[in-house]
Amino acid sequence: MATTIAAVRETTPGERRAALTPEVAKKLKARGAQIVIEAGAGASAYFADAAYAGVEVLAAAQALARADVFLKVQPPTLEEIAALREGAVVIGHLQPHLAPERTKALRDRKITAFAMELLPRTTRAQAMDVLSSQAAVGGYKAVLIAAEAAPKFFPMLTTAAGTIRPSKVLIVGAGVAGLQAIATAKRLGAQVEGFDVRPETKEQIESLGAKFLDLGVSAAGSGGYARELTAEEREQQQKALAEQLKGFDVVVTTAAVPGRRAPRIINAAMVAGMKPGAVIVDIAAETGGNVEGSEAGSTVVSANGVSIIGTANLPASAPVHASEMYARNLYNFLELSLKDGALTLDWDDELIAKTCLTHAGEIRHEPTKALVDTAKAQD
Structure with missing residues (x-):
């Protein structure tokens, strides 16, 4: 039958x-x-x-x-x-x-x-692999959301009023969503860097024309996912990342582990150190968030003027x-x-x-x- x-x-x-x-x-x-x-x-x-x-x-x-x-x-x-x-x-x-x-x-x-x-x-x-196919949509859409919310152009522009410098964009996490986000940000003309604790992602990030942000922490895991960082590694990563974040106009965070709470990567102190008008888009907001203070489906503006956009079900938007x-x-x-x-x-x-x-x-x-x-x- x-x-x-x-x-x-x-x-x-x-x-x-x-x-x-x-x-x-x-x-x-x-x-x-x-x-x-x-x-x-x-x-x-x-x-x-x-x-x-x-x-x-x-x-x-x-x-x-x-x-x-x-x-x-x-x-x-x-x-x-x-x-x-x-x-x-x-x-x-x-x-x-x-x-x-x-x-x-x-x-x-x-x-x-x-x-x-x-x-x-x-x-x-x-x-x-439904996770990969839908993550590709999420990475693409996240960068479009960031570009819309940013108070700057993404590409370098030469105008009669002078040259406009490109936005500096950081993509955190180099899984499918992160790599799609990097590719999309590059297409929009931004100056892009990518970060992941898995050292094998360096070549993938650079193959898309972005710079690999090396914070001196390696956490290669199994099954394509990163292992959990030790307390010492986490402290080292956060200290180095906090310093680097000061120079970025846009940050998109994509780190996730299926079936578990999203890893916290950016805390409130790091946000407080970023430049006014900077934009963070947290793809992982629905599963706890990579960014402290992010809320799924909402935009939270910090005391120093950083917009934290917590996304919700981005694949449904395409x-x-x-x-x-x-x-x-x-x-x-x-x-x-x-x-x-x-x-x-x-x-x-x-x-x-x-x-x-x-x-x-x-x-x-x-x-x-x-x-x-x-x-x-x-x-």
Whole structure:
């Protein structure tokens, strides 16, 4: 029997992305799957129902009841989980560290849930990596926000009134978001420097035409992420960074570790030492912030006139391309298991096994299991 794949409208405030695009729906149908969507499932990303050729358009409750596989951008609500059949499959960005009750509901409904942020960071997994695809949008948008808020031009300009010096921009963190931010700031003509505690990023930063800011601290880790700094390393980094920040007009911070609070990199004292009118854009504001005092979705102005812009869900601000990339990521993950319209999960495949959050009434991800057990003990 053909697998039925469903998508509904995202209900999280401000979320404009769609988990299923017309392009991906067509590809899934070509692999033998049946597709059902809620009316308006892609409307906020400018994908009309009519663009989903050969797809059934239903009410949300009907789509959920029919779903063998449920595709999501934001984690499913408790109501959506309750509406799914036992044994259904959920695939999306599930944020299990933020809501133990959601993981418990998935477990209790015997839902097989794949949290795409748990996907192993391997070469084979790159085409499925939702964190990277959406981080690219975030890095791009963050620099545009900074350029709009800055009281200076980004590029050097030669005018009848004299030469205007370019803005000095620092990008903190050289992951996907940081590298996209560096590239965007360079395109806008700024004088750009990049900083990361992982020494292997120096070549990547310089390949984009930026200067590597060396603070004398190295924290190479595993899986593409930095290890946690020691107290001595953190003190050395903060002292050196505080001095360097005095010369920058714009700072964009992008440091994040999935499933954990964002590392604090810039404290209030550093902000106080920056020049009046400087702008900081903190991409990590939603997960605790890289900058002391940043607030997700708000701009805070310090006593010395530094604007700290805490962003919220930047990928949703470019819903067309963000949705296209996200939906392709999910398709590439589904492709591992979808054969002639039937879904067959190969638990010997590490991409499937390690991305699994819940299955057959069990929590498969040990850190999340411990979190749920702790929450239960506290009830």
